[in-house]
Amino acid sequence: MNKLKKNIIWIPIATAIISTLVLVYLSFGQKANYNKQYSLFLQDITDNNISKVIFNNDANLTVFLKNGSKYSTSNPNSPTLKEDLLKNNIEILDEKVSSPSKTITSVMLLTSIISIVFISLNKKNLGSSKISNLDVKDFSVDENALNFNSVAGNEEAKESLMDVVDFLKNPDKYKEYGARMPKGVILYGSPGTGKTLLAKAVAGEAKVPFYALSGSDFVQVYVGVGAARIRNLFKKAKAHGKAVIFIDEIDAIGKKRGGSNASSGNDERDQTLNALLTEMSGFGEKEGIVVIAATNRLDTLDSALLRPGRFDRHIEVSLPDLAAREKIISLHLKNKPHNEINIKDIARKTAYFSGAKLESLINEAAIIAAKENSLSLNEGHINKAFSIVLAGYEKKERSHYLEEDRLLTSYHEAGHALLSLIKTPEDTVSKITIIPTTKGAGGYTLTIPKDSSYQRLDYLKNRIMVLLGGRAAEELIFGKDKISTGAEGDLSKTTEIALSMISEYGMGNTLGLLKLSSLGQLSNSYGNPVVEECRELINSLYKETITILIENRKILDKIANELLDKETLDKEEIYTIYNIFK
Numbered sequence: 001m002n003k004l005k006k007n008i009i010w011i012p013i014a015t016a017i018i019s020t021l022v023l024v025y026l027s028f029g030q031k032a033n034y035n036k037q038y039s040l041f042l043q044d045i046t047d048n049n050i051s052k053v054i055f056n057n058d059a060n061l062t063v064f065l066k067n068g069s070k071y072s073t074s075n076p077n078s079p080t081l082k083e084d085l086l087k088n089n090i091e092i093l094d095e096k097v098s099s100p101s102k103t104i105t106s107v108m109l110l111t112s113i114i115s116i117v118f119i120s121l122n123k124k125n126l127g128s129s130k131i132s133n134l135d136v137k138d139f140s141v142d143e144n145a146l147n148f149n150s151v152a153g154n155e156e157a158k159e160s161l162m163d164v165v166d167f168l169k170n171p172d173k174y175k176e177y178g179a180r181m182p183k184g185v186i187l188y189g190s191p192g193t194g195k196t197l198l199a200k201a202v203a204g205e206a207k208v209p210f211y212a213l214s215g216s217d218f219v220q221v222y223v224g225v226g227a228a229r230i231r232n233l234f235k236k237a238k239a240h241g242k243a244v245i246f247i248d249e250i251d252a253i254g255k256k257r258g259g260s261n262a263s264s265g266n267d268e269r270d271q272t273l274n275a276l277l278t279e280m281s282g283f284g285e286k287e288g289i290v291v292i293a294a295t296n297r298l299d300t301l302d303s304a305l306l307r308p309g310r311f312d313r314h315i316e317v318s319l320p321d322l323a324a325r326e327k328i329i330s331l332h333l334k335n336k337p338h339n340e341i342n343i344k345d346i347a348r349k350t351a352y353f354s355g356a357k358l359e360s361l362i363n364e365a366a367i368i369a370a371k372e373n374s375l376s377l378n379e380g381h382i383n384k385a386f387s388i389v390l391a392g393y394e395k396k397e398r399s400h401y402l403e404e405d406r407l408l409t410s411y412h413e414a415g416h417a418l419l420s421l422i423k424t425p426e427d428t429v430s431k432i433t434i435i436p437t438t439k440g441a442g443g444y445t446l447t448i449p450k451d452s453s454y455q456r457l458d459y460l461k462n463r464i465m466v467l468l469g470g471r472a473a474e475e476l477i478f479g480k481d482k483i484s485t486g487a488e489g490d491l492s493k494t495t496e497i498a499l500s501m502i503s504e505y506g507m508g509n510t511l512g513l514l515k516l517s518s519l520g521q522l523s524n525s526y527g528n529p530v531v532e533e534c535r536e537l538i539n540s541l542y543k544e545t546i547t548i549l550i551e552n553r554k555i556l557d558k559i560a561n562e563l564l565d566k567e568t569l570d571k572e573e574i575y576t577i578y579n580i581f582k
């Protein structure tokens with residue numbers, strides 16, 4: 001297809017060249033290259049030397065002599081000249097009205113020029129397939145029949161996007177209540193977690209067209225082209241009324257500005273970004289257009305993008321946990337003949353797999369089954385497919401590392417959760433997971449703090465213990481030599497809290513009620529003692545944390561084992577375990 005298009009361009013180019021040559025011949029080939037006085041021309045008539053006279057568009061006549069030569073002379077525009085010529089048996093050609101051959105050639109030339117322009121414009125877009133898709137065809141509503149059932153797991157993201165669907169269906173309802181609905185939504189999370197799928201599902205659920213392009217299509221295009229593409233995209237979407245506009249890899253155009261490369265070479269990106277922001281502020285809420293953008297990392301985006309009225313809703317799309325993986329596997333097995341496949345078992349073996357990786361695992365298995373001419377897909381095929389899919393993996397994801405990591409992460413997160421249950425019971429532990437997110441390296445434990453305007457000394461100490469619970473559990477269970485880098489984020493927070501307590505809130509001994517940041521130059525002399533006091537505070541709280549874990553080892557083990565098994569524990573499951581032992 002591509003090749004054909006590449007070659008097809010030679011047809012109009014050849015036609016253009018040929019028609020230009022013909023035109024040149026028609027216009028100049030019949031023109032004489034030397035001039036004769038009119039009186040001499042009249043003499044030629046009388047002498048009967050002339051065979052043919054051409055009346056051109058210009059002020060000259062072209063005169064052909066019987067001996068084969070030709071010349072031009074002024075056209076007197078006399079009404080009797082033609083009559084005289086005819087009387088003398090001289091042929092007259094009137095080229096004032098352009099000859100049919102000239103007209104045909106001109107039309108051919110014009111057509112070929114238009115085709116050349118058209119084909120080369122199309123070709124430019126071929127390089128960026130998503131854009132040409134957009135130019136060539138708009139997804140119609142039925143073609144795009146994806147809905148939320150096509151996306152397994154990601155329940156929280158779906159719930160949040162349900163609002164957007166409702167808004168697309170009834171924008172007027174929200175307008176009546178004066179509610180401002182998001183114009184822009186950012187889906188963020190690891191690659192292959194289903195962000196594109198979710199955006200398509202929103203369009204499918206709301207039964208509106210889906211327009212997509214990718215930020216990477218704007219890299220290395222000429223200045224102004226990106227901005228024009230953005231405007232073009234919005235124009236198309238607006239012409240449809242309601243629509244979902246999807247921009248994949250938004251970071252390619254919306255990366256944080258500043259730094260060394262801000263000065264040069266980023267004109268194009270800035271123009272594209274500005275065009276996007278202008279277009280987004282250009283449509284009203286009632287129009288029913290929602291822009292959904294996807295990125296792997298939220299923290300690299302320019303804050304201009306994240307302001308209210310722009311992309312102000314941020315939805316995390318995370319890697320699937322055990323239950324979600326089971327759903328994704330079933331979903332992709334649905335249209336393939338299969339038997340005796342223990343889906344739960346495969347889900348277990350595929351920790352840290354994204355939805356896209358699971359899809360490719362099943363697909364590889366299907367290819368193997370087809371090659372073997374098996375009647376249906378079985379577990380053997382999936383096991384073979386594993387090695388294919390895993391071959392491209394980094395070390396970390398190979399299975400024996402994987403089991404060790406899962407165990408370590410389970411205890412780390414269980415440590416946080418247990419400390420929170422015991423030391424900050426006023427906060428709710430609403431979720432624990434060992435599936436990594438963009439926020440943390442290992443898993444994470446989500447605690448919702450009680451609303452309170454002040455934080456008291458004992459609470460701050462307890463908060464530090466909760467943060468230290470992860471590292472403490474690692475040390476207690478696996479030994480001092482096996483502690484991991486997974487606690488880095490926890491330690492920054494711990495250090496910040498301790499430092500604020502001692503240097504800002506008047507809660508320490510070194511400074512007493514003095515506030516370090518108000519001491520100006522004098523603050524230097526307190527630097528080291530303050531650091532020393534922070535270190536002592538954190539160390540003594542760490543010892544206390546270890547003691548609490550030892551005393552509650554049974555609960556720690558139970559939470560960690562449940563995590564290892566289920567990967568994610570919700571609020572009910574967490575409190576059920578805790579209440580059994582309490």
Ligand code: ADP
Nearest residue numbers: 151152191192193194195196197328355356359
């Ligand atoms: P992203 O945009 O986050 O990189 P995609 O939406 O392009 O990921 O996902 C690629 C493919 O992986 C999808 O087309 C689908 O087949 C599969 N996939 C990913 N996540 C899911 C999911 N949650 N449920 C079902 N399939 C999924």
Ligand code: ZN
Nearest residue numbers: 470486487490
């Ligand atoms: Zn931690």
